[in-house]
Amino acid sequence: MSKNIPEKITNRLTLYHSIMVEYLEAGIETISSPQIAQRLGIDDSQVRKDFKLLNNAGKCRVGYMVKDLKDSIEKTLGFAHAKDAFIVGAGHLGLALAKYDSFNSYGLNILALFDNDPQKVDMQVNNKQIFHISKLPNLTQRLGVDIAILTVPRQNAQPVADFLIDSNIKYIWNFTPAVLKVPPEVKVWNENLMGSFLQFACKDII
Amino acid sequence: MSKNIPEKITNRLTLYHSIMVEYLEAGIETISSPQIAQRLGIDDSQVRKDFKLLNNAGKCRVGYMVKDLKDSIEKTLGFAHAKDAFIVGAGHLGLALAKYDSFNSYGLNILALFDNDPQKVDMQVNNKQIFHISKLPNLTQRLGVDIAILTVPRQNAQPVADFLIDSNIKYIWNFTPAVLKVPPEVKVWNENLMGSFLQFACKDII
DNA sequence: TATAAATAAAGAAAAAAATCACGATTTAAA
DNA sequence: TTTAAATCGTGATTTTTTTCTTTATTTATA
Numbered sequence: 001m002s003k004n005i006p007e008k009i010t011n012r013l014t015l016y017h018s019i020m021v022e023y024l025e026a027g028i029e030t031i032s033s034p035q036i037a038q039r040l041g042i043d044d045s046q047v048r049k050d051f052k053l054l055n056n057a058g059k060c061r062v063g064y065m066v067k068d069l070k071d072s073i074e075k076t077l078g079f080a081h082a083k084d085a086f087i088v089g090a091g092h093l094g095l096a097l098a099k100y101d102s103f104n105s106y107g108l109n110i111l112a113l114f115d116n117d118p119q120k121v122d123m124q125v126n127n128k129q130i131f132h133i134s135k136l137p138n139l140t141q142r143l144g145v146d147i148a149i150l151t152v153p154r155q156n157a158q159p160v161a162d163f164l165i166d167s168n169i170k171y172i173w174n175f176t177p178a179v180l181k182v183p184p185e186v187k188v189w190n191e192n193l194m195g196s197f198l199q200f201a202c203k204d205i206i
Numbered sequence: 207m208s209k210n211i212p213e214k215i216t217n218r219l220t221l222y223h224s225i226m227v228e229y230l231e232a233g234i235e236t237i238s239s240p241q242i243a244q245r246l247g248i249d250d251s252q253v254r255k256d257f258k259l260l261n262n263a264g265k266c267r268v269g270y271m272v273k274d275l276k277d278s279i280e281k282t283l284g285f286a287h288a289k290d291a292f293i294v295g296a297g298h299l300g301l302a303l304a305k306y307d308s309f310n311s312y313g314l315n316i317l318a319l320f321d322n323d324p325q326k327v328d329m330q331v332n333n334k335q336i337f338h339i340s341k342l343p344n345l346t347q348r349l350g351v352d353i354a355i356l357t358v359p360r361q362n363a364q365p366v367a368d369f370l371i372d373s374n375i376k377y378i379w380n381f382t383p384a385v386l387k388v389p390p391e392v393k394v395w396n397e398n399l400m401g402s403f404l405q406f407a408c409k410d411i412i
Numbered sequence: 413t414a415t416a417a418a419t420a421a422a423g424a425a426a427a428a429a430a431t432c433a434c435g436a437t438t439t440a441a442a
Numbered sequence: 443t444t445t446a447a448a449t450c451g452t453g454a455t456t457t458t459t460t461t462c463t464t465t466a467t468t469t470a471t472a
Contacts (some may be wrong), residue, residue, distance in 0.1 A: 007405045008429075014401035018385045032449065039385060043431055048450065060450045061438040077404045099298055102360075105281030106406070108401045137404055154308070173406060178309055179224045179245060189406035193397075194312045195220035199213045200284045200379060200395035201313070249461060254420065266420045267468040271413065381467075 004085040005053070005076070012050055013073050015040055021169075030062035061201045065095035079107045084145045085173075088160060089152035090115035090130045093175055099151060111143060133160075146170040154178050211259070211282070214355075218256055219279050221246055226276035238269030285313045290351045293356035294337045294366060296321035296329075300383055302353060304331045319350060339366075343373040352376040360384050 023031055037044035054072035058064040087094045090113045113130040121132045148169045152160050157178035165186055175191045183189055229237055243250035260278035264270040292302045297317045304316055318335040327338045354375045358366050363384035371392055381397045388394055
């Protein structure tokens, strides 16, 4: 689909999307760039520039059609293009993500969870089974999954990542604070919660 | 402290910090900008520019002292300046964050959790008590807490946020997909997990 | 000691992102 | 109907961020 959209814009598009969902639920059919801008604390021309990317014309003095914007954003970000993934690490964070049903509507399909704790194995979370980590290579191959969401403790992050890579996982969404060492063909996305918090903290609180 | 560091740089600083922790644990005393750059897939002059911000000189042909860099990053990002916070919403995500001990070493002190589910009230998570949400205004005032980490379901996000604001919460770290409406004196930081994922997905997978 | 290689530092250049400014359009109101 | 206000669209400008280039320094090696 339309790729190569810069991170920052993608991020704003998802925020716009949330607002569209809210407006639709409230039965509001049109929305203007200043309304959105004020809500997000950004410039209104920024919003319009982003929307131009969606090929979605607005109407002067009226604004944009909420439904059309929502559809365009979904199309642009590939919501419909479902991607399968495993969650590796069935601790609280892994379970929280497994229960996070929004993933589905955004095109991310969690097929199963993996853990090394025998007590957790065979449990079900949100209709997804927890398997022993040793089952991962086989299931990866059988189901053709190449995305893993890594939610193990920091100490295990690198060895588990190595295991995932051996099992042909190509994309790791890394929720651990470890900076993973991976070969060039494997892509890592660091969620980096602390970085996120510190950005918040540095700006306003300290 | 040294504020107004742009988001992107703050984010990189936390990644550098993770690498420093790892090097220290491995007993490695120096590190060079190309090493770090390669690890993170960025330009090495970028790394040096970031380090210049820390007033931390390197040595040609040798690199930087790992320990010094780690300390500088911690000082710059205000790790030592402890900030107290409440977690609002004791679902899996809230519990996961309550158990996330890294928060502490990064200067974020979770004092307690809040939920409206009577079954959860009075439970302990990682030595932190879960209170009924009705206790929040009182505790906010008594403990002088003005940061809330919001992990309730999307449907409850706005009403709970309104309640927090009435209770004098000034900073909301928003893990819900809702885009909150808040008065100008209240600052919201959207964690926006889906945005994060879609950035990842758009880049490489679709 | 001389040479080569790795690296930091710092300025220049390029690229990307955000903001500004203004004309055009549309709707509502006088 | 005229006027005013709101809003879009877009080019220009500014700011920020990243990358490139060069010079200087340090260490290791011949």
